[in-house]
Amino acid sequence: MTNHPTVFQKLALIGMLALNSMSPLQAQTDSTAATEEPPAVTEYMGRRVAQTMHWTGASWLVRHKREQEEAGTTMRAKLELKPGMMVCDMGCGNGYHSMPMAKEVAPDGKVYGVEIQDPYFKMLEENAEKLGVTNFVPVHGLIYDPKLPENTLDLILMVDVYHEFSHPEQMLKAMRKALKPDGKLVFIEFRAEDSDVPIKPEHKMSKEQLTKELNANGYKLAKEFDGLPWQHMMWFGKN
Numbered sequence: 001m002t003n004h005p006t007v008f009q010k011l012a013l014i015g016m017l018a019l020n021s022m023s024p025l026q027a028q029t030d031s032t033a034a035t036e037e038p039p040a041v042t043e044y045m046g047r048r049v050a051q052t053m054h055w056t057g058a059s060w061l062v063r064h065k066r067e068q069e070e071a072g073t074t075m076r077a078k079l080e081l082k083p084g085m086m087v088c089d090m091g092c093g094n095g096y097h098s099m100p101m102a103k104e105v106a107p108d109g110k111v112y113g114v115e116i117q118d119p120y121f122k123m124l125e126e127n128a129e130k131l132g133v134t135n136f137v138p139v140h141g142l143i144y145d146p147k148l149p150e151n152t153l154d155l156i157l158m159v160d161v162y163h164e165f166s167h168p169e170q171m172l173k174a175m176r177k178a179l180k181p182d183g184k185l186v187f188i189e190f191r192a193e194d195s196d197v198p199i200k201p202e203h204k205m206s207k208e209q210l211t212k213e214l215n216a217n218g219y220k221l222a223k224e225f226d227g228l229p230w231q232h233m234m235w236f237g238k239n
């Protein structure tokens with residue numbers, strides 16, 4: 001039996017070569033980039049930046065009660081995805097949202113899943129294969145550079161991710177470049193205003209804080225949905 005690469009492997013290869021290869025050659029480029037890494041922030045505009053959730057906690061992302069606590073199906077329906085759309089799941093983890101979104105934008109649309117933690121890429125490959133998803137493009141980002149193609153995306157979704165950015169300004173600038181002129185960033189963040197939401201304070205964000213940070217970085221609020229059980233859902237477009 002010949003060992004042909006799967007569609008996922010081909011897409012992954014194209015994505016990695018085009019965007020951020022894990023080949024030895026690119027590793028060289030990355031190490032150069034690493035020496036130029038801008039300083040990380042531990043506070044940003046009055047809020048404490050949260051530590052990145054480690055991949056060993058990945059089972060929490062697929063916990064049994066997640067749909068009940070976060071209403072992911074409702075959230076994704078609110079995105080109004082259509083076949084052909086180009087979408088990014090920024091900080092995609094093991095692809096809990098990426099895979100269903102990829103099915104919605106198929107066959108011509110794509111979901112770029114950006115992660116910074118290596119072990120997630122194997123999980124993403126396995127999940128895509130298991131679910132028959134062929135239009136998911138894994139992207140190995142850097143903490144200050146998501147390695148996305150410019151002027152390409154209709155939407156960049158961040159579920160429980162933005163408050164972890166060690167380089168919020170660099171990430172917001174890079175995502176602004178990756179969005180089409182009318183593209184949107186969509187933030188899903190646990191509500192800081194609500195003490196009943198059982199999440200550590202630095203992993204929550206208020207509407208006021210999020211809006212302040214986005215306005216300072218060239219974005220304006222476009223839309224909100226207040227119907228999720230624990231989280232804000234806020235769309236921002238370019239100013």
Ligand SMILES: C[S@@+](CC[C@H](N)C(=O)[O-])C[C@H]1O[C@@H](n2cnc3c(N)ncnc32)[C@H](O)[C@@H]1O
Pocket residue numbers: 052053061090091092093094095096097114115116117141142143144145146158159160161164165166171
């Ligand atoms: C709490 S997890 C959420 C995962 C996924 N969005 C979900 O809802 O299932 C946050 C993820 O953001 C990723 N992350 C943090 N900073 C990032 C960055 N600068 N670029 C890409 N991913 C990042 C982390 O590696 C982590 O997997």
